[in-house]
Amino acid sequence: MIVCDFSSGRPDPESFPVAELVGAATRRLTAEGSDLVQYPDPQGYAPLRRLAAERFEEREGVGLDPDSFLLGTGSTQPLALLSEALASPGDAIITEEFSYTGALSLFRRYGLETVGVATDEQGLRLDALEETLDRLDADGRPAKFVYAIPTYQNPTGAILPLERREGLLDLVRRRGVPLVEDNCYADLHFEAERPPASIRALPGGEDVIYVASWSKILGPGARLGYVSAGTELIERLMSLKSDAGTSNLAAMIVTEFMLQHRREHTAELCRVLKRKRDILVDSLEEQLGDLCSWSLPSGGMFLWVKLPEEIDNVALARAAEQEGVLYHPGRNFDSGERDVPYLRLAFGFPSDEALRRGTEHLARAIRAAIPAGAVG
Ligand SMILES: Cc1ncc(COP(=O)(O)O)c(C=O)c1O
Known part of the structure; x- marks a missing residue:
């Protein structure tokens, strides 16, 4: 037992807000349900992409273009697409020493070696990251990307301080290594002090690949997440996303629910x-x-x-x-x-x-x- x-x-x-979801489904499907005869927009339901951009702006104070977003089946699918777009089997990628088990096993399924960087109670150690980048360069297999969860890290719960976020951004920019920032827990703060800005929102953070999800503030059963990145990468991810689109039915219901009830x-x-x-x-x-x-x-x-x-x-x-x-x-x-x-x-x-x-x-x-x- x-x-x-x-x-x-x-x-x-x-x-879990079942009644509110039923209400949201009724309202949105009454208005738009017949659109479900169509295949979804390849980037995903536009109103949900706008909402993802709004969610970011409301928290971070920085606007993102809804067209920089690609919706996916949870954030797991965007992570899978990124593994394929940014690296090839046999390549090394960098993660925190302890990282999200789903991402680690997914990266490994794509044949990537997950190279861990030492952390302390505040998260990723930048000296250790630099050493790891140097070592991989010296071995002739430079890291293809860095995957980090700077806010309420899974599993440790650590919050990377602002100076380290700035240092991390500076380091990956200097070294020309893409940074994938997974920020799916950022809205789940329950003490007065807010976590520092997302790395994507920092000055110079425009090239950071930003991944987040509706799973953690609604439920993973919705299977809706997203990635925001530059046009070229989004196009590449779309070319790899051979599923004929992310569910508009789920996206309609989640959009309507979030518009009405997200904050409360x-x-x-x-x-x-x-x-x-x-x-x-x-x-x-x-x-x-x-x-x-x-x-x-x-x-x-x-x-x-x-x-x-x-x-x-x-x-x-x-x-x-x-x-x-x-x-x-x-x-x-x-x-x-x-x-x-x-x-x-x-x-x-x-x-x-x-x-x-x-x-x-x-x-x-x-x-x-x-x-x-x-x-x-
Ligand atoms: C850090 C992190 N990223 C991504 C995910 C995947 O979530 P989903 O695919 O449901 O969006 C999880 C789930 O636990 C997670 O902890």
Whole structure:
């Protein structure tokens, strides 16, 4: 029996706005439903591209051209298209040392080597990035792009400070390496202080390839995300996107919903996420305060838990299964697929009660997976 599913980044099902979506679908389909006899615009439903540009401008204070956007099946499809457009099998690309498991496995499926760059509690270390770029250049296989999640990083929750964002932008521009900024969590902030500007919004950031999604402020079931980039790259991505278009039906409903409810729904989601983060942190403190440490994210959906070095991850996986606790082990996020002593807890989806009970069960599993006599 599943006690708690900490596995993937999904929002809270109880506050999911079903009635508002039904209303949005009725309104938009009544007005435009017969347009569904047509194939979609190859760049995606124009009103949703305008909304994506507005979402960016409202948060970042910088306008983007809706025609610089390409909609996709989630942001996963744009990431897949970028892998094909910017690199070839056998090439190296750079990611944070720990990065989004879906992106890492996708890059690897395209035959790319994911080369991790050391991070600290604030995110990517620029000295380590420069060294890695130098090393790859010296090996005759320069990095084809840098993939980074600077805001509420998945899995660590880190927020790259402004000076490092500026330094990163300066570095990739000097070295002529494309930067893919994945910013899908930026609206999920639940402390007063806002994260710094997106790298795309910084002066000189015009060439940054910007990827984001509606999955995290609505739900991944909508399967709508996007990329914004220069005309030439968008054309290349469109030439690779052989699916005859991203669903206009989904895009119509999401557009209408977002036009009416985006601000209030996002605010509610952030309130729920903050409450759940606090419940999880309190439960961890109670159950595992003597054994583990964890990040304290001010936004996003994840806690990154450091396990005792001695942990036997195979035993932990077995014990967690018996305890009915689902999570992603650190290895899934490691750029080098190492068996690192971490795990990620996604706290958006489980109920408050599941978070409390799940932590208890997880604590039992962790204690069972420490070899006898290993820690005091
Ligand atoms: C950093 C990051 N990028 C992209 C995605 C993919 O989301 P989707 O394809 O649903 O937009 C996720 C999902 O967890 C993510 O964490």
